[in-house]
Amino acid sequence: MQAEPKKTQVGQAGPETDTLVGQEYEVEIGPVAHGGHCIARTAEGQVLFVRHALPGERVVARVTEGEEVARFLRADAVRVLEASKDRVEAPCPYAGPGRCGGCDWQHAKPGAQRRLKGEVIAEQLKRLAGLTPEEAGWDGTVMPAEGDKLPAGEVPQWRTRVQYAIDPATGHAGLRRHRSHEVEPVEHCMIAAQGVSELGIEQRDWTGMETVEAIAATGSQDRQVVLTPRPGGRLPLVELDKPVSVLRVDEKTGGVHRVHGRPFVRERADGRTHRVGAGGFWQVHPKAADTLVKAVMQGLLPRKGDMALDLYCGVGLFAGALADRIGDKGAVLGIESGKRAVTDARHNLAEFPRVRIEQGKVESVLPRTGITEVDLIVLDPPRAGAGRQTVAHLTALSARRIAYVACDPAALARDLAYFREGGYRVRTLRAFDLFPMTHHVECVAILEPAAKGL
Numbered sequence: 309m310q311a312e313p314k315k316t317q318v319g320q321a322g323p324e325t326d327t328l329v330g331q332e333y334e335v336e337i338g339p340v341a342h343g344g345h346c347i348a349r350t351a352e353g354q355v356l357f358v359r360h361a362l363p364g365e366r367v368v369a370r371v372t373e374g375e376e377v378a379r380f381l382r383a384d385a386v387r388v389l390e391a392s393k394d395r396v397e398a399p400c401p402y403a404g405p406g407r408c409g410g411c412d413w414q415h416a417k418p419g420a421q422r423r424l425k426g427e428v429i430a431e432q433l434k435r436l437a438g439l440t441p442e443e444a445g446w447d448g449t450v451m452p453a454e455g456d457k458l459p460a461g462e463v464p465q466w467r468t469r470v471q472y473a474i475d476p477a478t479g480h481a482g483l484r485r486h487r488s489h490e491v492e493p494v495e496h497c498m499i500a501a502q503g504v505s506e507l508g509i510e511q512r513d514w515t516g517m518e519t520v521e522a523i524a525a526t527g528s529q530d531r532q533v534v535l536t537p538r539p540g541g542r543l544p545l546v547e548l549d550k551p552v553s554v555l556r557v558d559e560k561t562g563g564v565h566r567v568h569g570r571p572f573v574r575e576r577a578d579g580r581t582h583r584v585g586a587g588g589f590w591q592v593h594p595k596a597a598d599t600l601v602k603a604v605m606q607g608l609l610p611r612k613g614d615m616a617l618d619l620y621c622g623v624g625l626f627a628g629a630l631a632d633r634i635g636d637k638g639a640v641l642g643i644e645s646g647k648r649a650v651t652d653a654r655h656n657l658a659e660f661p662r663v664r665i666e667q668g669k670v671e672s673v674l675p676r677t678g679i680t681e682v683d684l685i686v687l688d689p690p691r692a693g694a695g696r697q698t699v700a701h702l703t704a705l706s707a708r709r710i711a712y713v714a715c716d717p718a719a720l721a722r723d724l725a726y727f728r729e730g731g732y733r734v735r736t737l738r739a740f741d742l743f744p745m746t747h748h749v750e751c752v753a754i755l756e757p758a759a760k761g762l
């Protein structure tokens with residue numbers, strides 16, 4: 309039975325304000341929720357989203373955001389009274405209440421992190437799409453990226469792209485605190501890939517910069533630093549130990565300019581080299597691109613001569629993989645909104661004459677193409693998902709199979725409900741832990757016309 313939650317101390321809540329920030333509650337931690345926190349309730353019945361806790365624990369939770377009238381409060385577990393067997397001491401010295409906001413699950417064993425992500429996916433599928441794991445063709449597991457099966461306490465060095473925030477007072481690189489613009493200065497980010505750590509960003513003075521992004525490409529030695537100056541900030545002379553290209557973001561226009569070196573990095577995946585210019589999307593985990601291509605191709609089973617769509621195609625990862633498999637008689641149309649990414653995609657796929665890349669938003673370009681039928685579709689939308697209108701358009705194209713690559717299980721679940729309205733069912737769903745130590749998770753759903761599944 310759940311024990312009665314206790315208020316343990318009144319913090320800074322004053323008479324003229326109804327803020328509960330600083331208030332502490334002794335609570336029992338309930339299930340995990342989407343976003344890297346768990347759910348608890350105060351004695352007054354208010355919902356608490358508690359970070360740094362694990363299901364089944366008893367903790368003292370200190371409110372970080374929220375008011376007496378709010379439907380829910382945000383809080384940090386500041387003392388653990390009864391620990392879960394899944395708890396470990398966070399290996400990262402910068403993790404914990406009020407500290408770096410980059411990782412959500414440093415305090416959970418790796419297997420437990422994947423289980424928590426699985427519970428979040430299951431909950432989102434049920435609540436937003438009315439699907440059980442069985443109905444989604446999912447075994448309920450979240451697979452580690454190959455090579456990431458490390459013992460508890462060890463941290464995979466997976467982040468090939470790290471955006472450091474610069475402390476305006478000291479010029480020191482750090483990472484943003486959770487839901488804050490404040491910078492947590494760090495000497496070393498444990499989840500950064502070796503190629504990023506070797507650049508030594510944390511050891512330099514970046515006075516005048518707002519952010520410094522460090523990129524270490526996979527499968528090539530390309531390294532890049534992207535500087536965003538503060539208004540009026542002077543660009544530092546960047547002399548790093550490694551050969552590295554340097555780009556600068558114009559603080560007024562957001563445009564990216566080359567300072568020195570190549571304006572792109574070369575990323576290897578699916579046996580091909582992809583040029584990725586500044587601002588262009590590329591998966592962050594070094595195994596992600598290959599893992600996802602494999603899952604998508606195993607699910608779609610492309611045939612020679614197929615006509616396929618790659619929507620939200622970035623620099624052409626899936627379009628290239630499809631073109632490779634459907635041969636000279638097939639055709640692929642990619643659609644991508646980013647101008648620079650489209651230039652890169654056209655360059656990357658120049659060897660395939662039957663691949664065409666259109667620049668613009670899927671929702672406006674796709675209807676203009678006049679396409680009424682395709683064999684296969686890959687869609688890999690941003691966090692917001694594809695939305696009802698685009699899904700309705702896709703379900704009218706009579707595709708044999710559709711692969712939906714999703715970085716947000718909530719958006720995936722919403723869109724799966726729209727696909728069902730359009731006559732599609734989920735054939736299989738697979739989930740991959742391509743963001744260890746954080747709450748993020750990647751899913752690949754394979755859909756087919758519902759009539760086929762009967």
Ligand SMILES: C[S@@+](CC[C@H](N)C(=O)[O-])C[C@H]1O[C@@H](n2cnc3c(N)ncnc32)[C@H](O)[C@@H]1O
Binds near residue numbers: 591626671
């Ligand atoms: C998650 S990334 C996937 C990129 C690519 N499939 C890959 O795996 O490398 C989503 C891409 O969609 C693009 N994008 C965002 N909104 C879009 C829209 N409405 N229409 C077309 N592309 C969009 C972004 O620029 C980004 O390249």
